[in-house]
Amino acid sequence: MIQSKLPNVGTTIFAVMSGLAEENGAINLSQGFPDFNPSEKLISMINRYMERGFNQYSPPTGHPKFRQAISQKTENDYGVYCDPEKEITVTSGATEALFCAITAFVNPGDEVIIFEPAYDSYVPVIQLSGGKAVPIELSFPDYKIDWDEVESKVSSKTRMVIINNPHNPTGAILEEDDLKKLEELAEKHDLLVISDEVYEHIVFDGKKHQSVLLHEGLRKRSMFIASLGKTFHATGWKVGYCIAPEEISKEFRKVHQFDTFCTHTPSQLGYADFIQDRKEYLDLHTYYEKRRNKFLSLIKGSRFEVQAAGGTYFQLLSYQNISNEGDLGYAKKLTIENGIASIPISVFYSSGRDENVLRFCFAKKDETLERAAEILCQI
Ligand SMILES: Cc1ncc(COP(=O)(O)O)c(C=O)c1O
Structure with missing residues (x-):
């Protein structure tokens, strides 16, 4: 009776990682949304x-x-x-x-x-x-x-x-x-x-x-x-x-x-x-650039490798110096065992290409970024 029109589509990685963060009480830097209110x-x-x-x-x-x-x-x-x-x-x-x-x-x-x-x-x-x-x-x-x-x-x-x-x-x-x-x-x-x-x-x-x-x-x-x-x-x-x-x-x-x-x-x-x-949005880039810089300076001593984001409110971190586990498994492990949720990048490739890179959303309050960085520096 049912013939799926999207047989290869499952639940999006954003819902999966946010759900896992919730279940494990992890800091959620996975999905792209701020943890503060609009004006x-x-x-x-x-x-x-x-x-x-x-x-x-x-x-x-x-x-x-x-x-x-x-x-x-x-x-x-x-x-x-x-x-x-x-x-x-x-x-x-x-x-x-x-x-x-x-x-x-x-x-x-x-x-x-x-x-x-x-x-x-x-x-x-x-x-x-x-x-x-x-x-x-x-x-x-x-x-x-x-x-x-x-x-x-x-x-x-x-x-x-x-x-x-x-x-x-x-x-x-x-x-x-x-x-x-x-x-x-x-x-x-x-x-x-x-x-x-x-x-x-x-x-x-x-x-x-x-x-x-x-x-x-x-x-x-x-x-x-x-x-x-x-x-x-x-x-x-x-x-x-x-x-x-x-x-x-x-x-x-x-x-x-x-x-x-x-x-x-x-x-x-x-x-x-x-x-x-226009004041309500023209400085948005400065606002998020400060958050990016704060996040990057907080994780400076960590073993993650960084190439600073040129835009958006996402920062990629490479963990190739830490582990060679696949990024989906590693992202889940970080959420469950270390209490920090991110997004694995391989899911966005049809080839499944995996460079051991995770995406972290820095549209978060200072205290969220500080707690997240503390965890990342301990890994
Ligand atoms: C690249 C990109 N396009 C589109 C969207 C969806 O935007 P909206 O929430 O306005 O539907 C997002 C949300 O994360 C996005 O990152």
């Missing part, structure tokens, strides 16, 4: 909209006031105008935007280029659409893209490329030259691009975030995907959006309207007011 001001703004009766469906494309605010934000951040009526669609988190973006355009037999280690929500959706993910491994240990290899993997069936910048799980960032190479390739082979930029405001060391929106040739063929949950410390509210040219947005919206219809109305209205004040 009080934002909470009360959203709350006020609920109290004033804004509790029913919004238009499926998003509340006009929120789309207008997103358009203004995009112009301020990237100097690019996006038509709020035709080019911006509000979604229930970036996850829903990714689902719509893939489902709207991938037909049976189409190939989609992804980069591994890859955030785990892309491949199952490609498969649900009957498409085939074509994985390309990032170089190790600096996690860069070999664009010649990408060119060699493009076939007559290639429909789309998915990039994720800044990159989860590695914390690597793309440079301007990467975007130029992607632009050239996408134009030459007439490819669509999904650009998962949920960590757009978390880029470190004085570097500028390289959005697809900044490159005219990419802007014309890309779906830019953002998550307000990541930017405003509210991952559980699930608010995101997609910016794409009108013709692409039209197809995207066809899927979106039957997927969730619309996103939580009071959150949209609260955010519409809140994001107008």
